[in-house]
Amino acid sequence: MEKRGTAQAQLGQFAEAIDSWDKALEFKSDDREIWYNRGLALVNLKRLEEAIASWDKTVQLQPDNTEAWYNKAVALKKLKRYAEAIASYDKIIALKPDDPNLYYQKACVYAQEKQADYQKNSPEAQATSATNAIENLKKAIELDPKKYLKMCKNDSKLHTIQKDVRFFALFQGKQ
Template identity: 50%
Template sequence: MVLSKAINNLIKLIEVFPGQENLNILFIVGLEKSLVEYIRPGYGGKGDYYNLDTIPPILSHLNWQRENFRDRFRHLCFVFILPKYAIKYISLRAPDFFDWGSGKIQIATERDLVEQEVFRLAWLDSGFETYQNWTFQQRLERLAEIHTYLQENLDPNEKFDLYFEQALILSTNGDYEEAIASYDQALKFKPDYHEAWNNRGVALADLGRIEEAIASYDQALKFKPDYHEAWNNRGVALADLGRIEEAIASYNQALKFKPDYHEAWNNRGVALADLGRIEEAIASYNQALKFKPDFHEAWYGRGIALGKLGKMNEAIASYDKALKIKPDFHEIWFNRGIALGKLGKMKEAITSYEKALKIKPDDHEAWFNRGIALGNLGRLEEAIASYDGCDL
């Protein structure tokens, strides 16, 4: 019997399994699919993190219904084929069922199969972009698979590959602490692997540990000085610390190695604008848009910069470009409203603020600015109601 998805009741499935009444042994494969949501295998060599706060429904079912299994299926011997992590979890969370008339047989995994599976997990249908498109359940299942093969006798390259992929999935799930621990494990096997150092820096930055992130980016650049992504990420981290000049220098390094890197051009524009170097910022945004015309963030930043120069019509045109690409970006609608208000186009400004509020109803600044625009039109009752919206 192959279980292709999580279940809560095994007895009912066995009862309707074709021909079970004529069998002596029933092999059951896939029970771990009902467990993975509740298991956090050991990451980064820190031990086994099994979630003991809750118990999967299927294990409650097995614990409480074991006599029913005996009484209804006296003719059957049940053989559950499970990976190691699932066996351990069942022994912890369903000990009565596990100890009740059961035995455990470990089947050695052939070396050729291990190599094939490690290659599949690390190189086929893998990578950060792939994991982003997966469901949370799919990522949990892949983590469980990786954990299973990390228990095998692997060579250092194989261990590195699996720890690295594990870290990518953990980062995708937002489990940044565990991801960092997994990158640390990977780097034990390949201490000069620049991508692991860079990705580790990103995870540290996501936790707000900016100084540590910069140190990690520096390690990436030590091993690969022309690594444009690490230069860009380092620039973002420096900007987060308010070290804007250093950030610009880091973006310049990224662009030295990859002149068409639109993200670095955009980030450089933001940094230049922060220093009040608005004309240079606009030029940098223009470069970003030259290489990626549908980059809404650059259109937005360019609009803000043009607004600071008093070029409201050009700013609005830039905001409109951004909104054509990303119409649900409430901050663009808000800033577009400001620009329209400065041109005296109050009705259009109100419409723009209302677009922002439709997307983000608790944007008190949009409620406030809408109130000002309504007041300028003499619609005082509506203005007061809009000011009241600031308290939402």
């Protein structure tokens, strides 16, 4: 059933793949690869909550599975569950502290959180989110200046902080 699910997923038959993996999990409920792949298929069907639950099971079985943590963080961000997405990025960063993309993605979550805080009319929370976004951008730039300086300037996900003086300071003396 596991291989059948994989073949079905490769053919884009995600619902069928999930059914096959669910049957396989009846016999191998601790198979982290099945749980992980099940999460990927669920995302393709736009069933994010279920995908997150599958990745929760994956990281319960394999706490250092950075791909599961990453996909979970992305799904949580799409659902606007920013605090949980940030917590997932923190787990990955603890495992891969030298990966600039993780800090960058975490900064993007904080920037989106700032927009949500603005809509809630919460200036203090906006300031905290902006500060956290900029701190994570600093770390990404420190690890890979060429790539992340360019990305920062052009990424619309960061629009909520791009007028912040601290954002401009990231570029001083680095161009």
